[in-house]
Amino acid sequence: MQKLIGFVKNIVVLASVCVCVWCAWESLGAWFSERGGEAFLFAAGMGIEGAPESETEQGTGLPPESSAVPEEVHTDGALPDDGVVPFHSDLLPGFTATPDPNRSSGTVEEIQLDGGTPIDNFFVRDSTESGTDLAAELLESPDVHIKGDGSVEVLIYHTHTSEAYSKEDSGFYYTDMETRTQNQDMSVVAAGEELAKALESRGIGVVHDKTVNDLAYNGSYSRSWEVIQKNLAEHPGIQVTIDLHRDSMTTESGVKYKPTAQIEGRKAAQAMLLAGCDASGDWGDFPDWEWNLRLILRVQQKAQELYPGLMRPMSFSNSKYNMNATRGSMLIEVGTEVNTAAEARYTGRLLGEILAETLLGLE
Incomplete structure (x- = not known):
């Protein structure tokens, strides 16, 4: 009798899991249908908030002092692609949009x-x-x-x-x-x-x-x-x-x-x-x-x-x-x-x- 009860419990648990998976799949399917390719990019961790367009202009004089961090040297004559994406796109593949909270x-x-x-x-x-x-x-x-x-x-x-x-x-x-x-x-x-x-x-x-x-x-x-x-x-x-x-x-x-x-x-x-x-x-x-x-x-x-x-x-x-x-x-x-x-x-x-x-x- 105990074996029968255990078997029934397992069947109930399995059925519950199947229902949950089916519901989740239905929701996910609807989301992908609505968002299209954007959903795939988001799922891959590539979707971020983009900066709004601006027509503001400031500064036209000669620049002050300037510098940056080292970069790998390219010797094949090709221009390296360092995250080049369409202008004003909200997708910046390979880079984080969240700065380190410990740095200003x-x-x-x-x-x-x-x-x-x-x-x-x-x-x-x-x-x-x-x-x-x-x-x-x-x-x-x-x-x-x-x-x-x-x-x-x-x-x-x-x-x-x-x-x-x-x-x-x-x-x-x-x-x-x-x-x-x-x-x-x-x-x-x-x-x-x-x-x-x-x-x-x-x-x-x-x-x-x-x-x-x-x-x-x-x-x-x-x-x-x-x-x-x-x-x-x-x-x-x-x-x-x-x-x-x-x-x-x-x-x-x-x-x-x-x-x-x-x-x-x-x-x-x-x-x-x-x-x-x-x-x-x-x-x-x-x-x-x-x-x-x-x-x-x-x-x-x-x-x-x-x-x-x-x-x-x-x-x-x-x-x-x-x-x-x-x-x-x-x-x-x-x-x-x-x-x-x-x-x-x-x-x-x-x-x-x-x-x-x-x-x-x-x-």
């Missing part, structure tokens, strides 16, 4: 910067009050004549060589994060290297000078001026000098902005071209600023034509920043410290394609 952290907001005065197909933020007719300057030919025969005609250098990027696209940052680094795979040097390779692939000879000019931040521009002069003496065919930086944008509430564009299905750090001006002639050593302006306007125009959204509004300001070195001098900001190194490298490559198209197309 802040929010990263991914934005796309635009606005300014429309000129042709792009925008310019003109703070010079010089009355310069930018539309008319765009029609003027730059004084740059690139042969594209492999001889050195472009110099890429970095006044703030240690400015760094982040390793991961995580949606937050730690307030004690390093923003400068001597690991040149994680700094503006990496973006410059991609820029150089893209230009060289089109037959434009490049010197990429990786001299560290900001071990002591004060005096960086004096040191980079010496770098420019050294290279001009060694390569008298240089017509274009590019000072590649990265920016930094943080609100009073501690939100760091990450200017980002999606180009051909991949995230890129938004870049900004800066053209200097000395309309009053007060400096006395920058009489050719209009020649730089004409070239930079052409580059901005070509960028918008090839990769809409990649560039922030062009900045035209009362500044010099060593742009009095040649008639083809420019300063470029690529992203901020919370853009990833891979995003910055991708932008470097795109900038190379834009510059090649611009320079080789000049009369």
Whole structure:
């Protein structure tokens, strides 16, 4: 009799388990039907809350000091994929959206910067009050004549060589994060290297000078001026000098902005071209600023034509920043410290394609 009672109990337990499993399966099936592919991503631990879109803009000046954590070195020439996902997606595979509660952290907001005065197909933020007719300057030919025969005609250098990027696209940052680094795979040097390779692939000879000019931040521009002069003496065919930086944008509430564009299905750090001006002639050593302006306007125009959204509004300001070195001098900001190194490298490559198209197309 005891055996019979035990057998009946086992049957009842088994039946209960089957009912529970069947109910759970029905609920799960309904959830998957409702959520579709998102449900599978969530089940795999890949679904997180995403930052809302924003049109807020802050900061257009030169960046402060910068750095990041080491990253593996890639020697095969390929751009590493460090969590690149669609712009504003709420899916960041491989990374956590929850910071360590034992470390002070802040929010990263991914934005796309635009606005300014429309000129042709792009925008310019003109703070010079010089009355310069930018539309008319765009029609003027730059004084740059690139042969594209492999001889050195472009110099890429970095006044703030240690400015760094982040390793991961995580949606937050730690307030004690390093923003400068001597690991040149994680700094503006990496973006410059991609820029150089893209230009060289089109037959434009490049010197990429990786001299560290900001071990002591004060005096960086004096040191980079010496770098420019050294290279001009060694390569008298240089017509274009590019000072590649990265920016930094943080609100009073501690939100760091990450200017980002999606180009051909991949995230890129938004870049900004800066053209200097000395309309009053007060400096006395920058009489050719209009020649730089004409070239930079052409580059901005070509960028918008090839990769809409990649560039922030062009900045035209009362500044010099060593742009009095040649008639083809420019300063470029690529992203901020919370853009990833891979995003910055991708932008470097795109900038190379834009510059090649611009320079080789000049009369």
